[in-house]
Amino acid sequence: MTSPSQSPDTALLGATLRTLQKELHRDIELLRDEQAPILGLEPDAETLDVLTQDLESQLERVSSAAVITIVGATGAGKSTLLNALVGYDIATPGSSRPTTTRPVIYKPRDVDTSDLVDGLGDYTPVIETYQESGGLFTEQVIIDAPDTNSTSTEHHAIVRALAERSDVLIVVAHRQSVAELATIDFVDSFAGRRDLILVLNRTDELTDVSRDKLMDQLRTLANQRWASSTGEAPPVIATSAQNRLHGGDDTGMADLELALTELVSSGRLGMVRRHNALGTLEKISALARGWQDELGPKLKVLTGLGEAALAEYRARVERELEQRLELRRSDLKHLLWQETSRNWDGPGGWALRTGGLAGLGIGAGAAVVRRNPLLAAGTAVGALALDRANGALRERRVERKSGLVPSEVELDGWYREDFSAARLQGLELTGNSLAFGLADSMSATDRATGAIESAWARLLERDLRRAATRGARWYLRWPVDLPVFALCGWVVWQAALGLFGGFTDMEASGAGTSLLINAALVLVAWLFLARGAIRMLLSGLVSGLLTSVRHNATTELVRMQDELGARQREAIAARMESLEHLATAPERWRTRLGIQ
Numbered sequence: 001m002t003s004p005s006q007s008p009d010t011a012l013l014g015a016t017l018r019t020l021q022k023e024l025h026r027d028i029e030l031l032r033d034e035q036a037p038i039l040g041l042e043p044d045a046e047t048l049d050v051l052t053q054d055l056e057s058q059l060e061r062v063s064s065a066a067v068i069t070i071v072g073a074t075g076a077g078k079s080t081l082l083n084a085l086v087g088y089d090i091a092t093p094g095s096s097r098p099t100t101t102r103p104v105i106y107k108p109r110d111v112d113t114s115d116l117v118d119g120l121g122d123y124t125p126v127i128e129t130y131q132e133s134g135g136l137f138t139e140q141v142i143i144d145a146p147d148t149n150s151t152s153t154e155h156h157a158i159v160r161a162l163a164e165r166s167d168v169l170i171v172v173a174h175r176q177s178v179a180e181l182a183t184i185d186f187v188d189s190f191a192g193r194r195d196l197i198l199v200l201n202r203t204d205e206l207t208d209v210s211r212d213k214l215m216d217q218l219r220t221l222a223n224q225r226w227a228s229s230t231g232e233a234p235p236v237i238a239t240s241a242q243n244r245l246h247g248g249d250d251t252g253m254a255d256l257e258l259a260l261t262e263l264v265s266s267g268r269l270g271m272v273r274r275h276n277a278l279g280t281l282e283k284i285s286a287l288a289r290g291w292q293d294e295l296g297p298k299l300k301v302l303t304g305l306g307e308a309a310l311a312e313y314r315a316r317v318e319r320e321l322e323q324r325l326e327l328r329r330s331d332l333k334h335l336l337w338q339e340t341s342r343n344w345d346g347p348g349g350w351a352l353r354t355g356g357l358a359g360l361g362i363g364a365g366a367a368v369v370r371r372n373p374l375l376a377a378g379t380a381v382g383a384l385a386l387d388r389a390n391g392a393l394r395e396r397r398v399e400r401k402s403g404l405v406p407s408e409v410e411l412d413g414w415y416r417e418d419f420s421a422a423r424l425q426g427l428e429l430t431g432n433s434l435a436f437g438l439a440d441s442m443s444a445t446d447r448a449t450g451a452i453e454s455a456w457a458r459l460l461e462r463d464l465r466r467a468a469t470r471g472a473r474w475y476l477r478w479p480v481d482l483p484v485f486a487l488c489g490w491v492v493w494q495a496a497l498g499l500f501g502g503f504t505d506m507e508a509s510g511a512g513t514s515l516l517i518n519a520a521l522v523l524v525a526w527l528f529l530a531r532g533a534i535r536m537l538l539s540g541l542v543s544g545l546l547t548s549v550r551h552n553a554t555t556e557l558v559r560m561q562d563e564l565g566a567r568q569r570e571a572i573a574a575r576m577e578s579l580e581h582l583a584t585a586p587e588r589w590r591t592r593l594g595i596q
Helices: 010-029 039-060 080-084 151-166 180-188 208-224 240-245 251-264 266-327 329-343 348-355 356-370 372-400 408-430 440-472 473-499 507-584 585-593
Strands: 067-072 106-108 126-129 143-145 170-174 197-200 236-238
Touching: 010 356, 010 507, 010 585, 039 151, 039 266, 039 408, 067 080, 067 151, 067 372, 067 585, 080 170, 080 240, 106 372, 143 180, 151 180, 170 251, 197 208, 197 251, 197 266, 208 236, 266 329, 266 356, 266 372, 266 408, 266 440, 266 507, 266 585, 329 348, 329 356, 329 440, 329 507, 348 507, 408 440, 440 507, 473 507, 507 585
Parallel strands: 067 143, 067 170, 106 126, 170 197, 197 236
Antiparallel strands: 106 143
C-alpha cells in the first residue's frame, strides 16, 4: 500500500526496523531450531507467531498511508462517528450496512490497498474512494470494521486481521457496551502494540451522571489494561456524532479530531509506528522473560552435566589405557632391544638380538661342544631360529593396536553410562537427546580411539627409534665390543704364534682346540653379561616411552574433551544469549528507534 506522500524519516525507519527484525528472527529461529527446538516455547508458539507476523506487517507498512480502523460493539455508532469525522455521509449507518457482514475500506484516490485485503477470502472488504477534502482525511485509509461482539467467529477473525494491519484503532463504545467482555478481550490483544483512542459515543442519550460514570469506567480500563509500551494511557473522549452531523456543538468531536491529527500527521506517523512496533516487542519480551526463568536454570544444568560426562568418559579411557600399556611393557622391551641392535654394528648388537632361547641353546651347545661339536652347533642354531621366530611374533604383537584400544562395544557402553544424565536432560528440554551439540557415541568413540592410536603410532614411528639411538651410543658400544675384539685378536695372535712356531703334532693341535673353545666360552659369557646389563639400561627407557604414550594420548583426550565441551557450551550459550536478547530487546529498540 503506497501513499502519495511519506514521512521524511520513513526510509531510515524502514532500514532500522529491517535490521532489528533480522536480529529478532535470528534469535527466535535459533530457539526454535529444527534439530533442537526448546519445548518450553511450544505453549507460546501460536502467540509468538502472531506477534512476529505483526512486526512483519508493520515493517511492510513503514512507507504506507496511515490506516485507521474503527471498531466497537453493535449499535455503538461507528458509521455515524465516521461520517461526523469526515463531514459528510461517507458511510451508511444502520443494521443493514455492509459492515454487518463485510468491512468497508475508505481510501484516497491514489492509495493502493491491495495488501489490506489480501488473504481475507470471502470477506474481502468493499473498497470506497472518498473525496479528498484537504483536511484530516486526505491521505489516510479508514476501515469501518464488523462488530467486535458479533456472534460469527468469521467476523471476529476479519476484525482482528484488519486491526493487525492498522496503525490506529478507534474503539467506539456506548452505554450498553462499555464493559462488554467481547470488546474488552479484543482491545486487550492490541493494547500496547497499537495506538488506541477510546470513544464513548451517543452521549446525547445519557445524563451527565451516567456519562461521567461510563467515562470513569473507560478511564479505568485505559489506565489499568490498555496503556502503551511507554506507560501512557490512551485518550478517552466523550462524543455525540449524531449531534455533530446535525450541526450541533460537540467539544468531544473536536478533541477526537485533534488526537487523530496528532497521530496520523506525516511527522507523527513514524513515531506511532515506532511505538506500535515497540508495543509488540514488549509482548515478545515478556514471553522471553518467562522462558528465561523456566529454561535458564535447566540449560545451565545441561551444561554442567555435559561437561561432567565428558570428564568421566575421558577418565575411564585413561584408566583403561594405563592398564593395557602395562601389559605391553614386556613386548615393548623386546622391541626396543631389537631396534637398538639394528643400530649397533658389533658383537653387542648380535648379543642384544639373541633372546632367552638363544642363550639357553648356546649354553647347551657350549656344554657338549667338547664331546660332540656337531650336536653343539645344531643346538645353538636351533635355539637361534626359535628365538628369531619368537621375536617376530613379539614385534607383530606390539605393532598391533587392537589390543591396546578398547573395543567399540566397551567405549559405547562407557558413553551410555557417563552421558545418560545429560542425554535425559536434553531429551526433556528439546525432545532430542543430543541437543545443543552434546557429543554422540560415535564422535566420542572415534576421538578416543584416534587419541590412543595416534599416540602409539608416534611411539613406533619416532619415539622408539630415538630411544634405540640413545641405547646404541658409542660410550655404550665400546665397553662391550672392545673386550670382544681384544679377545679375538689375542686368539688370532696365539694361533699365528703356533703356526709359525711349528705346532704340528696332535698334542699341539689339541692345545689349540682347547684354546679356541675356552676363548669362545669366555666370549659367550662376556656377551651374555653385557647383554643383561644393556637390557637393564634399556628397560629404564621403556618406562619413559610408556609415559610418553600416556602423555600424548592424554593430550589428545583433553583436546577431545575441550572441543566437544566447547561445542555444547557455545550452542547453549547461543540459546541463552538469544533469550537475553529477546528479554532486553525493547531497550535496544528504543535506542535504535529514537524513543525515549
